Amino acid sequence: MINKQQVNHIAKLARIELKEKEIGKLREDLSSILDYFNSLKKVDVSNVEPTFHPVEYYFKERLDVMRQDRAESQPEQVVDKLIAAAPDKKKRHIKVKAVFK
């Protein structure tokens, strides 16, 4: 069973603060889900390449299609709406807590 320190470590990576009660429940839930994954241990995958994406598989020839690396601006009214959605802002700037001391 996955221990309390492990749960806390993952929660820190995931940026989620957990209550004591949640930690206990997550230990149980994650352990039973991870047990379910054990069935994969039986599968021999030596010399098997991973499939990260289904499009790779259908369209091998167009995998490297990229658009030009050029910024394309959104219409002003969309930009206004995007800024309006930010919880904390000053004019057309989004406010963030100081990162450097």
Place this chain on the structure above:
Amino acid sequence: MNNLTIVQAHKGLLEKKFSALELTKFFLNKIKKQDKKISAFITVTDDLALSQAKKVDRLISEDKKIPILAGVPVAVKDNILVEGIKATCASKILENYVAPYDATCIKKLKELGAVILGKTNLDEFAMGSSTEHSAFFPTKNPHDLTRVPGGSSGGSAAAVAADLCCYSLGSDTGGSIRQPASFCGVNGLKPTYGAVSRYGLIAFASSLDQIGPITKTAEDAQIVFDVISGKDQLDSTSVESPKLQTTNYKLQTIKIGIPKEYFIKGMDPEVEKIVRQAIKEIKGMRAKIEEISLPHTEYALAVYYIIMPSEASANLARYDGVKYGLSKPDKDLLGVYLKTRAQGFGDEVKRRIMLGTYALSAGYYDAYYLKAQKVRTLIRHDFDKAFKKVDVIFTPTSPFTAFKLGEKIKDPVSMYLSDIFTASVNLVGLPAVSVPVGSIGKLPVGLQIIGKPFEENKILEISKIYE
């Protein structure tokens, strides 16, 4: 105006049996009266719907030719953006989020004059199989109000089944269109990965997500798919479906594969009986039936429950309390992240973010994430081999019918088993439809028809024999 398909609604408008405004008011009224007991809708968009309907009536009064979707009322899953309307994803973290633009599929529908009635309930961030993980309220199955409609597109499937709209849009990451379609007795199409633009669909697991229609008939699904599919500059993974000759075929020349791994111990024997009966029926119409094997099926669900949360944990990192959505103040930036996410996400979303973060973390990446992506290749090879022998594959959509509200909510693994017959299709990117083929008592049973890439029209055409 009861139980109208898209085709019938269009005909009614053309023959002036009713106006688009009358049709829209009829549905809005019906939602007001009947949705109290079903709870399919999170937001009803009266003003938007009425103004769209009036525009269509103007065209009709000017004797202009109208597209088939014009004036026909649709419901949209609340993880798809409709400009100016809340897109909550059934999450506290987006409870007051207003969509700044239209998803590409919505833009296409609007251009044709579709009437958007409202936004439907889902499991929070589409994570679930019962719609009970909505942060607001569970949706109920219109066939039995003590049971779930399935999920995560439970609101969209229930709205079609209860005739609160002519059709709806859902999204499918591991079965989220097909399983609720099966539970509610309606048609649900999960298109080939890339066939429909994901622009404006709130990202969950990006290599698996697809938008698709939930409809009353296969013909309606073909109509909607035809409109919403196509390459979109705003989604680099979208593709133009190759023009395939898929509708002109003879049933006698079709080879149907029945994978033995999809008829398992533990499934409801009554469901198996009904699905076997449906296979017998098409065999009676001289289609060829062949037993096939997809040997890595038993690993598909584990692979899915590693890849899906891994991608979700990365996608949901954007909910930081800074750019949009819920924000909980704290003394420093880290505190804002921790508090916002703690209070904004529900239990299932936290569980999946934690699971995905674990599978991607140092020391576990190879054992879980990379291993799963390699087994995904083996699952893909199974389908490649099968499709060399057969044209389409028939399976049950779900091992059981709609379960009771509360029955599986406390045990995540038993809830996850709901996706056992649907998740493989997303891992490989194939198109599949769930079509109603019978019921046990009041509860519908769905047959899943899986096709080769971009053969949506063929699987829908075949499914018409069950109407």
